[in-house]
Amino acid sequence: MNTVTAPLKGKTVIDLTTALAGPYATLLLAGLGARVIKVENPTRGGDSSRNNSPYVTEDGLSLRRTSDDDMSVSMMLRGRGKESITLNLKHPESRQVLFDLIGEADILVENYSAGVTKRLGIDYASVRHLNEKLVYTSISGFGAGPGNGDRKAMDTIVQALSGVMMTAGEPGQPPVRFGLPIGDLSAPLFAVIGTLAAVLQAEHTGEGQHVDVSMLGALTSMVACEPFDALESVGFPLRTGAYVPRLAPFGTFRAEDGYFAICAPTDQFAAGVLRAIDRPDLLDAEDFATRDARVANADRLHGLIAGWAAEKPLDEVLQALTREGAPAAPVRSTAEAVRDPQVVQRGEVVPLVHPKFGHFEGLYGSGVPVVFSASQTTLDVPAPHLGEHTDAVLGAIGYDAGRIEGLRAAGVL
Amino acid sequence: MNTVTAPLKGKTVIDLTTALAGPYATLLLAGLGARVIKVENPTRGGDSSRNNSPYVTEDGLSLRRTSDDDMSVSMMLRGRGKESITLNLKHPESRQVLFDLIGEADILVENYSAGVTKRLGIDYASVRHLNEKLVYTSISGFGAGPGNGDRKAMDTIVQALSGVMMTAGEPGQPPVRFGLPIGDLSAPLFAVIGTLAAVLQAEHTGEGQHVDVSMLGALTSMVACEPFDALESVGFPLRTGAYVPRLAPFGTFRAEDGYFAICAPTDQFAAGVLRAIDRPDLLDAEDFATRDARVANADRLHGLIAGWAAEKPLDEVLQALTREGAPAAPVRSTAEAVRDPQVVQRGEVVPLVHPKFGHFEGLYGSGVPVVFSASQTTLDVPAPHLGEHTDAVLGAIGYDAGRIEGLRAAGVL
Known part of the structure; x- marks a missing residue:
């Protein structure tokens, strides 16, 4: 124009x-x-x-x-x-x-x-x-x-x-x-x-x-856009490494040939993750069915995901998560990202x-x-x-x- | 007004x-x-x-x-x-x-x-x-x-x-x-x-x-504001952890009661660091007198700083660096920073x-x-x-x- x-x-x-x-x-x-x-x-x-x-x-x-x-x-x-x-x-x-x-x-x-x-x-x-x-x-x-x-x-x-x-x-x-x-x-x-x-x-x-x-x-x-102080004072620690337990399942995980991120804090997204990792049996399990339960059992949930992904190619992992509607993405290098x-x-x-x-x-x-x-x-x-x-x-x-x-x-x- | x-x-x-x-x-x-x-x-x-x-x-x-x-x-x-x-x-x-x-x-x-x-x-x-x-x-x-x-x-x-x-x-x-x-x-x-x-x-x-x-x-x-690709392709790795060897002395270090950062890539700043860590003898040493030498001996230089600071209070460390004109600062928590x-x-x-x-x-x-x-x-x-x-x-x-x-x-x- x-x-x-x-x-x-x-x-x-x-x-x-x-x-x-x-x-x-x-x-x-x-x-x-x-x-x-x-x-x-x-x-x-x-x-x-x-x-x-x-x-x-x-x-x-x-x-x-x-x-x-x-x-x-x-x-x-x-x-x-x-x-x-x-x-x-x-x-x-x-x-x-x-x-x-x-x-x-x-x-x-x-x-x-x-x-x-x-x-x-x-x-x-x-x-x-x-x-x-x-x-x-x-x-x-x-x-x-x-x-x-x-x-x-x-x-x-x-x-x-x-x-x-x-x-x-x-x-x-x-x-x-x-x-x-x-x-x-x-x-x-x-x-x-x-x-x-x-x-x-x-x-x-x-x-x-x-x-x-x-x-x-x-x-x-x-930094002051997030109320880190307030969160810490009510028991949400600021530094939680690769995972964010209070939003579980949430964090970065390792597949066979690369890393990926999952952000699935809601019931709907979490259910997608459980289906993707071939654990539909956990959909109604007391330990994972609600957000509070998933937060309380975050370590176990994150461990299940890590174990499922460890020996799978990244592509396969991402396809499974995407197919089930779970928000996920590869962790890209800067070289990949800018291209x-x-x-x-x-x-x-x-x-x-x-x-x-x-x-x-x-x-x-x-x-x-x-x-x-x-x-x-x-x-x-x-x-x-x-x-x-x-x-x-x-x-x-x-x-x-x-x-x-x-x-x-x-x-x- | x-x-x-x-x-x-x-x-x-x-x-x-x-x-x-x-x-x-x-x-x-x-x-x-x-x-x-x-x-x-x-x-x-x-x-x-x-x-x-x-x-x-x-x-x-x-x-x-x-x-x-x-x-x-x-x-x-x-x-x-x-x-x-x-x-x-x-x-x-x-x-x-x-x-x-x-x-x-x-x-x-x-x-x-x-x-x-x-x-x-x-x-x-x-x-x-x-x-x-x-x-x-x-x-x-x-x-x-x-x-x-x-x-x-x-x-x-x-x-x-x-x-x-x-x-x-x-x-x-x-x-x-x-x-x-x-x-x-x-x-x-x-x-x-x-x-x-x-x-x-x-x-x-x-x-x-x-x-x-x-x-x-x-x-x-x-991310594309820094030419990470180009730097890597000529041998400057992207991920260098706490230190940046190509700018040595440069990075974050631990004092007795907290962490601090040093950014001293120039001759003048590096000399300040050497004086601050009580090693004026190294000012003219072949291994540290020039930027190329410091980069080649970055691990040793960073080790000297780490050793000097490890058992000193953070305040004392920062005072010494500041007195000698070496750019340095404490690593603050978010709570400190926003105040x-x-x-x-x-x-x-x-x-x-x-x-x-x-x-x-x-x-x-x-x-x-x-x-x-x-x-x-x-x-x-x-x-x-x-x-x-x-x-x-x-x-x-x-x-x-x-x-x-x-x-x-x-x-x-």
Whole structure:
């Protein structure tokens, strides 16, 4: 459809972010149709993600960069749909360039440690007079308050502090670190929510504002979505490992060649499980006929399922459960999951494309997991090389070639 | 400040959601200032969350409801800032009531299984003519496509399919189920992003649209934010348990009375760790002086840290690491995390309040983890009792008392 547009078409984002949390926020804004101008420090090779091994080379993945055309997988993923300009924000002459960009923008996103933008003279208070409608979004470890920049906030630190590591595993076991960097990934979602909400408000009032999101607060707020305290205080322990006895039969189990999950807390679902494991005789048994009974005999019930599945192929196990209407699914590897045809078809995951070498099988990246009926999301424009758009972006705001060359010679660009 | 407003002030949301994923989306919309009208089925006691044990009673938490004033903790958490009306959507006369509500609304959010709204005659295609600007948001397990409603999508099923369970633990170990229902909680964040983006678009075009978010797609898209495949294919294994050898020293460790995390991949941070564990002699040692050396000797390095910490109090361990500038943090329980004074002060977590019995120590719920400089987010209005606002809401759209009584008598309300 030619008439389909994108929700943020016409909005311009100045992107001062690096690493993961900030770039993921601006990636989503790009996917929603905003123009994102990524500002990178020329003195350090740009966004640190550019120097994350592995790289995509002409011959596929490599631990080391082999030519200037090579690009890190991290940058291929996080840089999609963005324009890249170089600007050394520590150089005093950079400020006017940034201010000129801000004058034309709708949104600015930064993820410096708290306090850094103030030292650079580019915090919200210093730039708001340039553009009344500007929405200025900050993502930091602990929020924009004074002193919060002193504590380093890497994902594992935030996971540890948020309590989330103690929601997996079993009592007495060590904490469980998630490989998915959920601390890095949840803050940007709230940052996008806050940004869009503030843009909406600015459309009515004409005035933008500062939007301040902390990684710790974002993840802790999600932990606080479940009343873990209250549940524990009435005898529902938080850490129950592979199974959830209070919802039995419920948990993950092992088949001969893989794992699967069952979620069958209701009478109807539990009966499906009993039929699937060839124990229709237990349907009316006192120990399993009601939810209370199943909870009281959860260990035995889970043991029966485990025993039934242990020597059966996963496919057979899942067919039996599905046939009997018991909610079940395979535990997939990340590699299988990101290739799910329906997920790819919906654009929730998309193939990654190198600007020169194209797509290599096995390289997938996040899409915008929202299917709009009258808009389009796209994350199929390959990530830019460092500074690829410097001349074009500055040219468009009135910088002539001589001025750009002068700034470059002075180390500003 | 009296002039401070909320970003979604003036927007009305018709909320057809139950359980967790949908209600969390509308909770965030309420927190951002929207008026949320929660539509509940009177024949089943309303939202299933109302019947989740435990309950808050006059005397505190209880496994069972003891009076009509009691309210489940789940509902106290997820119902905040919403109005509740009863409406039996299976009753043919309910449709006109819903249509009248939709006529006055900006947003509708539903999380029925795919296909149900169509059977009820209230899917987007059936209602869009009532209100051109309506944004109609669906959250489902696998998306709104045909047949997707046949598969049950509970959080653990979605976790299993998304690959996320295989990002924790170690190779050969069973999958790791997260107690935090990350499948239930990530879809609503994207649903809010999609909704706000569509509202923004509607402000310009005058036309709303259908916004379709799947739990599987939302979580899988987050898994696809990290190039796990690519990393594994060049020799960085995905599941590395408590430690991350390629970033050593990095991981979670045990002190005498608790666990802590260290994230020290750089030379500077690693040197801080070596000084903190009283091994300044290793600062220049060939085996630990460079990042490559530390990665090659990660097991030994992690062993040294573990040995140093094993018989020391956690406080002493953290003080030593912090003093030396090594990023470190305690692994907190969920109970500690949700009480973090700074997180509570920023409103990222807020005390839960019962409409009649007030706040009980230990009851906290998610806030909106976004601090706006010129707007206010609030989730401090207690959740409503079932149908508390039926008369007021319908009265405001022109239903007189007789008509409301008639609908109630007919089992519509």
